[in-house]
Structure formats: C-alpha cells, structure tokens
Amino acid sequence: MSVLTADNLIIDVPGREAGSPLNLEIRPGQVWGVLGPNGAGKSTLIHTLAGLRAPRTGQLQVDGNSLAAMKRRDVARQLGLVFQEHHDGFPATVLETALVGRHPWLSPWQMERAEDLAFAEQALEALDVGHLRDRSVDTLSGGERQRVAIATLMTQNPAIWLLDEPSNHLDLHHQVAVMQLLAEQAAGGKAVFMCLHDLNLAARWCDQLLLLYPGGEACWGPADTMLEVSVLERLYGHRLVTVEADGAPVFVPAR
C-alpha cells in the first residue's frame, strides 16, 4: 500500500511554455484515468510519475520519500508501468518475458524461485495468455503482446500501477476483461493510474479522472464530476452526443 504524490508538478513537454501545475495524490484503491488529445502529454506524465523522466518543476514522492532520491530498485518494488510500445530486441518466450517482472525482488545472486515462476504463471493465466507461455513474443498478435506486457506488470506486483493505454490493440472482450482486472487489483489495495483514449472505458471503470489539454492546462477530480459533455467537447475539440445505455451515460462523437 503506497501513495504517490505529485506537488506542483509541471511535466517537461519539449516546446511547451508551461501549464497548470499538478497536485495529485494517487491512493490505494483508486482507479485514475487520464484523458486528453494526442500530444497533450499523457505518456510524458506517466513516464514522469514513474521517475523515468525529470519534471520541469515540482516534487514526486512515494510514501513521503522523494522519488528522485530513491534507488531504482526500490522504486521498482513500489511502482511499475506498462509502456505504450513494446520493444523486443531479442526473441524471448512469453513466460520469460513475464518473469522479468520479478527482477526488482531478487538479489543479484538469486535465481528465480518456484514462487516467482508461480507469480508469472498466475499473471499469464489472469491475462488469458497462459496457453502462449512457450511462444516467442515476436510471434504474438498486438493484443496478445499487450496482455503479456500487463502480465509482466502483474508479475512485478508493485503497489502503484501506471499503464499507458492498456486497452491498446485489445479486442472488445479483452478490453473489458483487463478493466475488470485493474478494478479488482484496485479493490485489493493497488493504486491504478492509466492513460485511456476510450472515453467510455474511462467513464465506466475510473473513479478519478485527469483531463490534460494540449496547452498544458489540466483539471482533475472524481469521475462523476468530470464527465461533463461541454468539458469533454472542449478537451477533444469535437462535439459529443450522449446516450443512455446499461444505466450509464455513453459518449458518442457527433458526425
């Protein structure tokens, strides 16, 4: 259980003047969604929160410890992320790829133990890729590769989960399955923070929303207060139509 806090954080987007400083507290049990048009800085924000990129100004802390001062290994025990792109320099099997997630938990002299293997296998099953365990990752479809990446994060088992468009490449069923899994993880005490392009996934599964505008302004809060049609229309620069389905509003882009 860890809390990630950002104080007066301004992310470093090249060529951008400034932006509104972010003051976030990402707590266990929360599911955050980040919405914004292309180039608004969603990925930059995720990378900054993970400590992989220095912010222009501001402080990041995990449970009160400055993220920049922590050892990478300790950071990786608290906080993990799924990248938008997956680079496989050398072919590896699905199981090997997931097992890499145990790295921060093992000392240099340790081999992976049976329990690490169990972690990875369980994660692969949870993401419905257990049957692919011996396949080489470079033979997988985009959606399968995406699920292996999420399984790697699950194997890493950090307290704070950062995900850059986790629904990328996923078919309809697996989009819902992944969202369900993330909601369950949050219910079990994890903090989930993800960029999404699908408004309706965000509306349905996130309890906190952060809207990022191209100029760098941002606003955030509980999801039900953020999902105003006029606000979302301004965010994307596109008119939206709201319909009611399954007891909740669904946003459809107007033609």
Added chain:
Amino acid sequence: MPGSNPSRPLLLLGLIGVMAGIASVSLGSSAVGLLDTLKVLIGGGTELQRTLVLELRLPRTLSAYAVGGLLAVAGALMQVLLRNPLADPYVLGLSGGAAVGALLAMLAGLAGVLVSGSAFAGAMFATLLVFGLAHGRGSWTSSRLLLTGVVVAAGWGALITLMLAMAPARQLPGMLYWLMGDLSHAGNPWPALILLFVVCLLVFPLGRTLNVLARGPLQAAALGVSVRPLEWLIYLLASLLTATAVTLAGSIGFVGLVVPHMLRLVLGNDQRLILPACALAGGALLVLADMLARVIIAPEQLPVGVITALLGVPTFLYLLYRSR
C-alpha cells in the same frame, strides 16, 4: 531459465574445448600421436615430444582458447548493449584503433611486446574516443553509440589503408598477418585466461540484469535497473576483453558475431547461460580454427582470421537469410 539445467550444456561445451585442446597440441607440422600426447600431458614422453607439446603448442592453444572466449563474450555483451544482434566486438572501431597502434609500432621497426603494447594502447584509445564522442551534448542512446563507433571505425580503416600503402614491401606480410589475426606471436596466455575466468564469475550476478536490459532501456529502468551506469560498465568491460584479445592475436573476425548467435539459437537468450557458454564455445572454436590454420598447408601457416572468416561468413549469411 527455470526448469532446464544450465550445467549440462556448459559441461558439454567444456568437454569439447578439452578435446579440441588435446587435438590441437598433438597435431601440427609434425604430429604427436594421441597416446603420446596424453603421456606428455601427465608428465611422460620423449624430450622432443615434451618440447613440441608443452613449450610450443600448449601456450599457443591456451592463447587461442582465451582469445576465442574473450571475443565471443565481448560480442555477446556488445549485442546486448546495442540491442543489435548484428553487433560484434569490433563494431565500435576497437580493432581499428588496435590495428593502427600495432601497425605504427611495426612501421617504427618495433617487434614483440612493443607491438602488442601499442595495439592495446590503440584499442583503449579508440574505446575512450568513442566513449567521449558518444557522450556528446544531447541525450545518450545506443544508436548514437553505434553510429559514433561505426564512423570512427571508418576513420581507422582509412588510416590502416594509408599505412599499408606507405609501408616498405618487406614489412607488408607481417602487417597483413596481424590484420587477419595470427596466434604465432601470442606469448603468455595466462593474463587473458585469468581475465576470461574473472569475467565469467562477474557475469553470473550481472546476468539477470543484462536479461532485463535486453528488453530495452526504458523497460529495464522501470524494472529497477540503473541503465546508464550499467551500459557504460558493459561497454568498458567488452572493450577491455576485446583489447586483450586483439593484443594477443590481432583482429580475428567472426568469433564474436557467430558464436553468440549459434548459442542463442540452441540455448535461448538467458545471459547467465549464454555468456559462460560463449566463453567455452568461443575458446573451443578458435582452438580448432588455429589448429586448421597450422595443419592445412603445413609447414606453412594460414592467418587464423582467414579460417574463422571462412567458417563464419557462410554461417552468418545463413543466419541472416533465415531471419526475418
């Protein structure tokens, strides 16, 4: 990886190395029979046999083993560092720097240890040059390191050609032999063998971190690896191994490229297994190649680099052809 026993392939490769070594000390322009060789190795044999096996062939065979192992491990490290399966120990211009050093010494009329020392100095200079230039002003990436190295290597190539063109005719054969790799002046093999052993010990605790690095620098950083220091460590380590190998035997091509590839095809890409396996297989391969170089047109010798290239070129083309 879990489930498989890593010691079996390593034992097998070690055994192949020992057999190659025995063959190498018994064969040559005048062969010593297998039984006689074994007798010599356990302390018997005639005076002539003892001289031939223990004083002439054994140091050379050990040198070949060390050089092959060093080159293969350096190649595997460079491939992980640059995340480029086509990288080899020489890709960053190291052999070029060593060659310029060695040829300059030869042109100056020096021989023996002075040529080796000059080659080592050239290799370390090339390493630091690329290290400094790739640092540059902007952000450091492995593609930037690769480009810097390749361009510097082209510069070395031009200098080598210039020196060959200007060299007196009687020095040319020695220079060409050095450039193609030649173990006949290898000298004391022990420093290189000890370095190889130490690196294999280092590699185990480093191995899993290298596995993570092979998944890309961002993913590695996200999994708790301090990427930048690790990359410089690998770069300097691989450079040291290559410089040591080049100093002993000139620039021998293809061992560092082909051995890691062949092993990955069979054993997968767990660095904890691949790196020691490279040391053993690279050593065995170069011992065999050096033996062929001594035997094929005995009593004349071929540069061993010719043999490794003749074996390496078709193997590499085959690998390239079947990869996507």
